[in-house]
Amino acid sequence: xxxxxxxxxxxxxxxxxxxxxxxxxxxxxxxxxxxxxxxxxxxxxxxxxxxxxxxxxxxxxxxxxxxxxxxxxxxxxxxxxxxxxxxxxxxxxxxxxxxxxxxxxxxxxxxxxxxxxxxxxxxxxxxxxxxxxxxxxxxxxxxxxxxxxxxxxxxxxxxxxxxxxxxxxxxxxxxxxxxxxxxxxxxxxxxxxxxxxxxxxxxxxxxxxxxxxxxxxxxxxxxxxxxxxxxxxxxxxxxxxxxxxxxxxxxxxxxxxxxxxxxxxxxxxxxxxxxxxxxxx
Amino acid sequence: xxxxxxxxxxxxxxxxxxxxxxxxxxxxxxxxxxxxxxxxxxxxxxxxxxxxxxxxxxxxxxxxxxxxxxxxxxxxxxxxxxxxxxxxxxxxxx
Numbered sequence: 530x531x532x533x534x535x536x537x538x539x540x541x542x543x544x545x546x547x548x549x550x551x552x553x554x555x556x557x558x559x560x561x562x563x564x565x566x567x568x569x570x571x572x573x574x575x576x577x578x579x580x581x582x583x584x585x586x587x588x589x590x591x592x593x594x595x596x597x598x599x600x601x602x603x604x605x606x607x608x609x610x611x612x613x614x615x616x617x618x619x620x621x622x623x624x625x626x627x628x629x630x631x632x633x634x635x636x637x638x639x640x641x642x643x644x645x646x647x648x649x650x651x652x653x654x655x656x657x658x659x660x661x662x663x664x665x666x667x668x669x670x671x672x673x674x675x676x677x678x679x680x681x682x683x684x685x686x687x688x689x690x691x692x693x694x695x696x697x698x699x700x701x702x703x704x705x706x707x708x709x710x711x712x713x714x715x716x717x718x719x720x721x722x723x724x725x726x727x728x729x730x731x732x733x734x735x736x737x738x739x740x741x742x743x744x745x746x747x748x749x750x751x752x753x754x755x756x757x758x759x760x761x762x763x764x765x766x767x768x769x770x771x772x773x774x775x776x777x778x779x780x781x782x783x784x785x786x787x788x789x790x791x792x793x794x795x796x797x798x799x800x801x802x803x804x805x806x807x808x809x810x
Numbered sequence: 811x812x813x814x815x816x817x818x819x820x821x822x823x824x825x826x827x828x829x830x831x832x833x834x835x836x837x838x839x840x841x842x843x844x845x846x847x848x849x850x851x852x853x854x855x856x857x858x859x860x861x862x863x864x865x866x867x868x869x870x871x872x873x874x875x876x877x878x879x880x881x882x883x884x885x886x887x888x889x890x891x892x893x894x895x896x897x898x899x900x901x902x903x904x
Contacts, residue, residue, distance in 0.1 A: 592815070592837055594836050594837060594838065594847035594850065594851055595847075597847075597850045597851050597854070598846065598847065598850040601850050601854055697846075698846055701842060701843060701846065702843075705839065705840075705843070
């Protein structure tokens with residue numbers, strides 16, 4: 530058997546310039562790079578911002594048990610964000626990791642939906658937001674677990690179990706508060722009313738989502754919507770609440786047009802790593 | 811708020827084959843939420859594979875005033891301990 534030819538310096542130079550996965554192993558990355566990066570930012574930012582928001586409850590929840598429930602959900606979401614944003618950085622290939630994306634981007638560069646940045650309000654408003662978001666994320670992750678990108682599929686398959694619990698817990702609270710006392714019922718209705726106008730954005734089929742759908746990276750949003758609406762209808766019926774009246778949808782988060790609330794959240798979230806860039810603990 | 815919620819005792823089975831063990835208690839408005847609070851409070855570090863919650867009010871406790879007659883008589887009955895038997899090595903969880 531002939532021995533392999535020697536590796537010449539110029540060969541080595543070529544090899545060093547190829548991506549870590551190997552130029553022939555990962556042509557998909559090149560082709561889908563921009564779309565995949567965009568969708569991963571959306572996924573990562575959704576989880577990151579809601580995780581940070583829920584973290585604001587820490588030490589302030591109605592009871593120590595609820596405090597732990599909310600912190601657990603927050604930590605699940607931040608774990609998901611870490612996976613999605615690390616992968617986004619890898620796909621982008623410019624040396625940014627999840628931390629760099631989370632802590633060194635400015636507000637206009639965030640791609641989360643407007644729903645997750647909305648203020649906590651009271652516990653009912655927080656649960657309204659959680660149900661509306663988790664019910665969507667659950668159905669989305671169910672589909673993403675079959676994504677054409679196996680790295681996305683792996684993250685979604687792991688996270689969907691966490692999200693199924695978030696959705697259940699939020700549904701339980703919406704039912705109890707809705708079908709509770711006069712005050713809890715009024716607060717639950719107000720909370721849903723506040724969050725309702727941000728639901729259509731979850732199902733917005735903008736250019737990037739349509740493109741991602743065409744590449745097998747994103748599910749059919751109409752299909753998601755059907756399952757979502759059915760689930761909400763069941764929960765609201767059990768909560769003896771009417772769905773809020775249709776409101777003018779507010780869109781823009783996916784393009785970086787955020788509400789004023791996000792800037793304040795990001796200031797708190799990014800303060801430490803920006804003030805002490807190399808801080809470790 | 812939690813002062814209005816009843817107390818529930820929480821039991822965790824650490825793995826299949828083991829008995830559920832009392833680990834603590836949670837406040838919750840009803841059984842379903844009690845189970846979720848128990849999950850979020852006591853199994854967040856992989857402590858268990860199964861949970862029981864029981865209304866604390868359903869626990870019938872012995873009266874501390876009866877301690878002497880309830881427990882002292884067992885003190886000098888050393889022959890009731892099973893330590894006089896050899897247990898085969900492959901019998902676990904005894």
